[in-house]
Amino acid sequence: MLNEIKKDAQTRMNKSIEALRQDLTKVRTGRASTALVDSIKVSYYGSEMPLTQVASVAVTDARSLTITPWEKPMVAAVEKAIINSDLGLTPNTAGTVIRINLPALTEERRKELSKHVHAEGENAKVAIRNIRRDANHQVKELLKDKQASEDDVRRSEDEIQKVTDDAIKGVDEVVKAKEQELMAV
Known part of the structure; x- marks a missing residue:
């Protein structure tokens, strides 16, 4: 016992x-990581879904991430979720691809x-x-x-x-x- x-x-x-x-x-460090956006929830047809379930997230280089939603209408919802998150990130949208540049700390x-x-x-x-x-x-x-x-x-x-x-x-x-x-x- x-x-x-x-x-x-x-x-x-x-x-x-x-x-x-x-x-x-x-916790954000100087390096880009997909784990940084794991906690973001996106409104997906009325329900809250993790960002990784509605879009693919990739690290393009040491200071930037690319997020590609699987459905074109989701671009605005993903962008809004990123802006509303407490991470202080600003997304740049070009068509269906959202880029996030991480400024140096x-x-x-x-x-x-x-x-x-x-x-x-x-x-x-x-x-x-x-x-x-x-x-x-x-x-x-x-x-x-x-x-x-x-x-x-x-x-x-x-x-x-x-x-x-x-x-x-x-x-x-x-x-x-x-x-x-x-x-x-």
């Missing part, structure tokens, strides 16, 4: 790290994005600590119910702490990698 609690906590912590990675792909914007990355990292650490707290609570419940000895409980808490430390180290590595990517000119 104690091993199951530890494995469950480890799995949930790994999911937190993976969620952080996914969130950080949306200013030093001030890089620092602002770096703060955002750190904040996301802290949120992930808080989630991991909450998982640790839940796991330790479950272990103590086993002690209360006389299903585990005090030595087993102490050993399990130490193992859960090691798993937590590893997960927090993983978060720090993800944040550091994203920050280096941001600061690269």
